[in-house]
Amino acid sequence: MNSYHIVIDEDMLQNILETNFQESLDLFSINMLLYVLLLGILPAYLVLKAPITYASFTTESWSKIKVIAIIAVILTSMFFGFSKAYTSFVREHKPIRYYINPLYYLFSTGKYLANLSKVNSQPLKIIGAQATIPSNANRKPKLIIFVLGETARADRFSLNGYQRNTNAYLSTEKVTSFTNMQSCGTSTASSVPCLFSILGREQYDKETALNTENVLDVLQHAGVKVLWRDNNSDSKGVALRVPYVDYKTDVTNTICNPECRDEGMLVGLQAHINANSNQDILIVLHQMGSHGPAYYKRYPNQFEIFTPVCKTNQLEACNTAEINNSYDNTIAYTDYFLSKVIKLLKANDSSFATGLFYMSDHGESLGEQGIYLHGLPYFMAPKAQTHVASLLWFGEQFKINHAALQQRANQQYSHDYVFHTLLGLMDVKTTVYQAELNLLHGLNATNSSND
Ligand SMILES: [Zn+2]
Numbered sequence: 343m344n345s346y347h348i349v350i351d352e353d354m355l356q357n358i359l360e361t362n363f364q365e366s367l368d369l370f371s372i373n374m375l376l377y378v379l380l381l382g383i384l385p386a387y388l389v390l391k392a393p394i395t396y397a398s399f400t401t402e403s404w405s406k407i408k409v410i411a412i413i414a415v416i417l418t419s420m421f422f423g424f425s426k427a428y429t430s431f432v433r434e435h436k437p438i439r440y441y442i443n444p445l446y447y448l449f450s451t452g453k454y455l456a457n458l459s460k461v462n463s464q465p466l467k468i469i470g471a472q473a474t475i476p477s478n479a480n481r482k483p484k485l486i487i488f489v490l491g492e493t494a495r496a497d498r499f500s501l502n503g504y505q506r507n508t509n510a511y512l513s514t515e516k517v518t519s520f521t522n523m524q525s526c527g528t529s530t531a532s533s534v535p536c537l538f539s540i541l542g543r544e545q546y547d548k549e550t551a552l553n554t555e556n557v558l559d560v561l562q563h564a565g566v567k568v569l570w571r572d573n574n575s576d577s578k579g580v581a582l583r584v585p586y587v588d589y590k591t592d593v594t595n596t597i598c599n600p601e602c603r604d605e606g607m608l609v610g611l612q613a614h615i616n617a618n619s620n621q622d623i624l625i626v627l628h629q630m631g632s633h634g635p636a637y638y639k640r641y642p643n644q645f646e647i648f649t650p651v652c653k654t655n656q657l658e659a660c661n662t663a664e665i666n667n668s669y670d671n672t673i674a675y676t677d678y679f680l681s682k683v684i685k686l687l688k689a690n691d692s693s694f695a696t697g698l699f700y701m702s703d704h705g706e707s708l709g710e711q712g713i714y715l716h717g718l719p720y721f722m723a724p725k726a727q728t729h730v731a732s733l734l735w736f737g738e739q740f741k742i743n744h745a746a747l748q749q750r751a752n753q754q755y756s757h758d759y760v761f762h763t764l765l766g767l768m769d770v771k772t773t774v775y776q777a778e779l780n781l782l783h784g785l786n787a788t789n790s791s792n793d
Pocket residue numbers: 343492493529530531703704
């Protein structure tokens with residue numbers, strides 16, 4: 343999912359292996375091909391063909407020993423000269439010891455493969471098997487759409503104070519935008535499984551998460567009709583046990599021009615809702631959103647609002663203003679997409695208590711301190727990569743204390759809240775629910791039974 347990355351760690355290998363062909367195309371260019379040919383393959387060939395004459399074994403050994411001795415002296419004096427800084431820095435940031443090692447990718451590959459076999463050999467841990475939704479004569483069935491956003495930075499939403507009007511549509515709706523939402527990871531491959539898992543960021547590790555049921559499984563145990571529509575790469579293992587439809591192809595997506603648009607996921611959704619009336623429905627829509635570096639491909643022409651834009655995937659060929667313009671246009675398109683989701687929910691307001699829950703997976707660096715894209719190890723990731731856009735909207739039938747919810751908008755929250763908020767939204771009663779990690783704790787009138 344990422345390029346321009348400095349650390350080939352386990353997550354990055356996962357990103358490489360889970361990136362699909364279309365995503366890879368986004369990163370590909372003629373220039374890149376020339377770089378690889380002229381600066382990689384050609385020098386390697388010349389080195390390979392260079393004639394090497396060896397002196398006798400003793401002469402060679404002696405010259406090597408001299409070089410090693412000189413380097414050792416230089417290294418030792420440098421280390422002791424700055425040891426105070428080094429030791430505290432390395433102690434603070436333990437992973438750096440691996441990252442500075444040029445052979446770290448070999449270690450990462452081994453670790454990745456070892457974990458993969460561990461995942462495949464363990465049985466799935468069932469959670470919340472007894473989950474139920476208490477029946478109540480006054481309760482309307484819930485229709486919740488969870489939009490899983492892609493690469494949307496909180497500070498690029500005008501709802502959160504951005505000076506550009508990137509929320510022309512949502513600003514006319516009664517939404518609560520969370521201004522301090524922190525992501526679990528800095529890449530799709532880590533954030534997506536984490537935010538649906540019960541583990542939370544502190545306890546999260548990929549193997550345990552994949553070997554444990556997630557919130558979609560618990561909702562399904564409780565009888566909620568779950569559907570996942572995906573216009574991104576895939577669900578990263580989250581939707582393995584719920585109905586899943588790929589919208590990244592014009593076989594299913596009717597709005598491809600040529601890129602398949604997020605709004606294509608809404609086509610035919612009314613029929614799915616009609617077919618499941620009188621039931622609780624959760625629909626997950628996984629957006630392509632603001633996926634970089636080819637931001638300019640992420641929106642139809644009419645959303646080229648901020649100009650001039652960067653029309654290449656080679657961000658170094660564009661200036662900061664062009665990159666930011668094209669990125670902001672992707673946010674404007676997401677704003678429009680979310681308003682269409684709300685329109686669909688409003689059309690179902692008479693038969694359901696409706697709600698939209700939007701959450702981006704991670705943020706994006708757009709050239710701040712020379713950093714681009716995302717995927718930096720969490721401890722060193724800038725806020726731009728971990729401060730994500732997130733919002734809630736509710737229909738007329740959803741009993742919620744709007745004023746009290748609005749007061750929570752600026753509080754510090756994180757992806758840890760998604761699991762429990764989704765259970766709370768659906769009034770699910772289960773032993774794995776933690777009220778204090780529900781964004782709506784105490785505000786949702788029909789949820790009093792489990793709050
Ligand atoms: Zn992502």
